[in-house]
Amino acid sequence: MTVIETFDPATGKPLTTHPVMDDAAIEAAVVEVADAALSWANVPVAQRSSLLLRVADTLEAQREALAALMTSEMGKPLREARGEVDKSATTARWYAENLDRLLAPQQVDVGGAANAWVTREPVGPVLAVMPWNFPLWQVMRFVLPALGAGNTVLLKHSPNVTGSALAIESLLLDAGVPQGVLRVLVVDEARVPEVTERLIDDPRIAGVTLTGSNRAGAAVGAAAGRAVKPSVLELGGSDAFVVLADADVAAAAEAAVRARFHNSGQSCVCAKRFVVAAEVADAFLDRFLLGVAKLRVGDPTDEAVDVGPMARDDLRTAIQRQVDESVAAGARLVAGGAAVEGEGWFFEPTVLTVDGPGVPVFDEETFGPVAAVVVATDDDDAARLAGATAYGLGLSVWSASTERAVALAAKVTTGAVFINSVVASDVRVPFGGTKQSGYGRELSAEGMYAFMNQRTYWAAV
Incomplete structure (x- = not known):
């Protein structure tokens, strides 16, 4: 059986192993998030807000365990890891408290010829390819607005923080988020480019976001362009x-x-x-x-x-x-x-x-x-x-x-x-880059709308 082995950067010694998913297991996860998207999109906004509050509560309840796991897998000082959990909880609460406002239909004055308004609707399952340096926050800053919007998530995290990825999946279930709304893919590192491109091309996947290197961003952006799907890239910085x-x-x-x-x-x-x-x-x-x-x-x-x-x-x-x-x-x-x-x-x-x-x-x-x-x-x-x-x-x-x-x-x-x-x-302001640092925005309203269909309604009178 092929496995991913994680290591403690403070000692260089192995931590644990995680079995990688074969094609059948990957397909099962895709089916699960695609099926979940049909029901999750129809969950009332007030109920999704309540679940985001429970995610915040669960983050705070699991703060020490999550911080210790991140420190063991990628080496960040424990007090910084706690801060990562706290920031994620704060972000969950902000979206929960503002979700109704963010998703309310927007009336547009077009004169007396018609009533016009704009709604924002989830696009469906989104593939999220995430890096190791902030194992929880990098994921949560995308996942929280995505789930609030009514999308589901297929998460491909960095191999060296596989334990953190699986902990996020468990945390959402502990908070009461329905099974299948977020699924983690554990993919053999050598197969990541091939699997990622195949998933982006899959008609069941509605979009893709990546935080990572410029090389990975170029590949993901090109694949999204070929598939004519929305993408957000947060890449390097200097x-x-x-x-x-x-x-x-x-x-x-x-x-x-x-x-x-x-x-x-x-x-x-x-x-x-x-x-x-x-x-x-x-x-x-x-x-x-x-x-x-x-x-x-x-x-x-x-x-x-x-x-x-x-x-x-x-x-x-x-x-x-x-x-x-x-x-x-x-x-x-x-x-x-x-x-x-x-x-x-x-x-x-x-x-x-x-x-x-x-x-x-x-x-x-x-x-x-x-x-x-x-x-x-x-x-x-x-x-x-x-x-x-x-x-x-x-x-x-x-x-x-x-x-x-x-x-x-x-x-x-x-x-x-x-x-x-x-x-x-x-969370209150958009985050993202220009030039080789990528495109699109995360956080705030803009981060939520990045993977939503903004639909115009025009009713003649």
Whole structure:
């Protein structure tokens, strides 16, 4: 029997094995979500709201177990894992409390010739291909609005967090969500591209969402295009954190440490490139390095630890390659720069100063605890450096003047701008990227409507 084996990143030792599904089991899951879609779409909105509240309650009741599972499978510090559960519960409550408003028919004034209104209706089963770095939140930020809308979900999670995927399926059943509304696929990694493309082409699957790499996103987007189905892609990011000359340098430096090293730097919206005005560059770098030096690296179950291991050894190898090639190309290593000796897949919190594009830590997405700092001569230069990337997910700008920060942000294409704040996702506002960071939006009303048919009614009078 073919199995998926999961590992503890803090030790590198095996955790458990999960049998993979053969074609017959995959087909049974597709049948189940397709059948469930017919009834789930007709469940009254008030009842779906009640179930989302029960999902929130169940998340809170299972908080410690879910957090411990995520920490064991991908290595995030336990307190960050708890935060992931809390954020998911908050999101479930928001959709529950706003579902009636979000799904109410919208009257449209077209004059006296007719009565017109727009309804929003579920499209049916949606395939969700999800990554490992936020094993619960990445799934829930799609699943909660999808279920609220009346869609069902076929979830293909990352192999190294298979236990978390199965826990999500069990959690929804515990909350009273009907069987078949969400089914998990456990697919042999070598077969994922083939199975994914086949499912997207299946007429029973109404759409697809993916959070992951650009290579996977390109394949899924192409398959969705061929099948003429809606898709949402949330891909990589190389977010700039811009500190202007009038910024509160102490506050910016403190936030910069959180922005880069949260989740051991393994986040699409982690700030990765720090663009700092020349007037404050030395002061910022000094404070930033002091903050990095205080980070505690180690056992992620230790409540005092700030940075856990990387999720897989191959990811650590990739980060080492980016650092080494950048130094060889002229970047200057000012902190860290190497794997931590001993068991587990730890990497030192690392800072490099660079002159701009032309080195991997500036040009590529660095998915780990590595920061690149570059000096800008003025605001126009800062905008140029911030925008010198193929990605376009988020942008953080620090300035005493909101007007000045907005003026800079207008010159940089991103899906979100956070002024004097770290880029983050929040259920109340849409989340998503531009350029190579993908397309479509998650969260808020827009995230729900991404997989709904907006139907126009026109009744002549």
